[in-house]
Amino acid sequence: MTTRSHLIATRSVSPLMLASLVLLAGCSQDKFSDLREFMANTGSTAQPALEPLPEVKPQTTYTYEPGDSPDPFQPRSLKQAKGGGAFQPDLNRPKGPLEQFPLDGLRMVGTISKDNQKFALVRTPVSTLYRVKKGDYMGLNFGLVIGISDASIELRETVQDGVGDWTETKATLDLQEQTL
Numbered sequence: 488m489t490t491r492s493h494l495i496a497t498r499s500v501s502p503l504m505l506a507s508l509v510l511l512a513g514c515s516q517d518k519f520s521d522l523r524e525f526m527a528n529t530g531s532t533a534q535p536a537l538e539p540l541p542e543v544k545p546q547t548t549y550t551y552e553p554g555d556s557p558d559p560f561q562p563r564s565l566k567q568a569k570g571g572g573a574f575q576p577d578l579n580r581p582k583g584p585l586e587q588f589p590l591d592g593l594r595m596v597g598t599i600s601k602d603n604q605k606f607a608l609v610r611t612p613v614s615t616l617y618r619v620k621k622g623d624y625m626g627l628n629f630g631l632v633i634g635i636s637d638a639s640i641e642l643r644e645t646v647q648d649g650v651g652d653w654t655e656t657k658a659t660l661d662l663q664e665q666t667l
Contacts, residue, residue, distance in 0.1 A: 590626035
């Protein structure tokens, strides 16, 4: 009878149960043994502890005592020359429209002549076109136009040096190629 009951038990096993048994048998093998071995060995080959950081030294502070020195955080004003410099601009003269722009922001774009006098055409950063003649002023450094050629404008600028004296420098504004 045991044979017959065994035969009945074997026939009553469904394909679903058989598949479950096969999958369960497959899971019994340790597929993650290499991962477990890696995790066990990782801690043993770890880097040694880092040395502690050096002690932070307190920063020494400095207190600014101006005395007779100018305040380094205030803009320098244009003062009258102290040392009797030979060149001094007329600070009371009304400024022209081209004196509100730095010289490197102005572009010479051409020249024209009228009644034997040569004029330069100068474009501002805001695309306004001005006609400039000898004796006009341009730029932020009291730049006086002293010469105009077909290729450039020659200027004499008056700037203040470190001790407050006015000095004269020369600058040129070259003709720029027009890009459309």
